[in-house]
Amino acid sequence: MEKQTRRTFLATAAALTATASGFSLSAQEPKSMESKNKKMLAHHVFFWLKNRDSKEDLNKLIEGLRTLEKIESVRSIHIGVPASTEIRPVVDATYSASELIFFDDVAGQDIYQVHPIHKKFVENYSHLWEKVIVYDSIDI
Template sequence: MKKQTRRTFMASAAVLTAGVASGMSLTTMETAKGKKQLAHHVFFWLKNRDSKEDLNKLLEGLRTLRKIESVRSLHIGVPASTELRPVVDASYSASELIFFDDVEGQNVYQVHPIHEKFVKEYSHLWEKVVVYDAIGVE
């Protein structure tokens, strides 16, 4: 019975590995056009750090950015309750992580009316913004 269980486990693991590998090909950092995908990670520090109302307002504004056609994926988050270590900076209030097909997609985003409206209507909420843009290398 143990051999059967081990075989079943090994077969399942092989299928899972193949599935993950094929799924990874859909999310690689290189797009079909041969351009490198761009990750745009933005961190926001609210002026009123303890204001749930201000945080909810900022999150509301970030959600509008999904409508921009060059945005391929958008993750909006707040600091996680993970282990505090010297390398972890949880001092920010909210973040957005957006993926674009390439640098041109991010350029479209920067001047898009929805993005410009977001900055105009919500920038009064934050005291600091830090942006990390990274181009895929694999």
């Protein structure tokens, strides 16, 4: 049995954590032909509330965002508000809330867009926001 160094321990721990999270470390684990053709899509949406100072409106929006995790093509979701990080010219913290959703591929995001839960979210909560910006990116 080979001696486990700190480096091999950390590499193994990172690989196990990534695998448990549903992610693949390409340098550690070869991808199958099917997964090479699929490119994970990240869907990041930023919301600006009409009533920016309303905690009630923010809580309602977050309540609605949480319903989206029930859509079967959603692999992972992060819902957040601006962090109290250093103010820098490149940081835009003017939004009220955001969601970051990961899909297996573009087809998964397409399913999400027409899903009844997503449509109901837009119908029930769109009156709360004045602006929405979406950034979609795909693995390279």
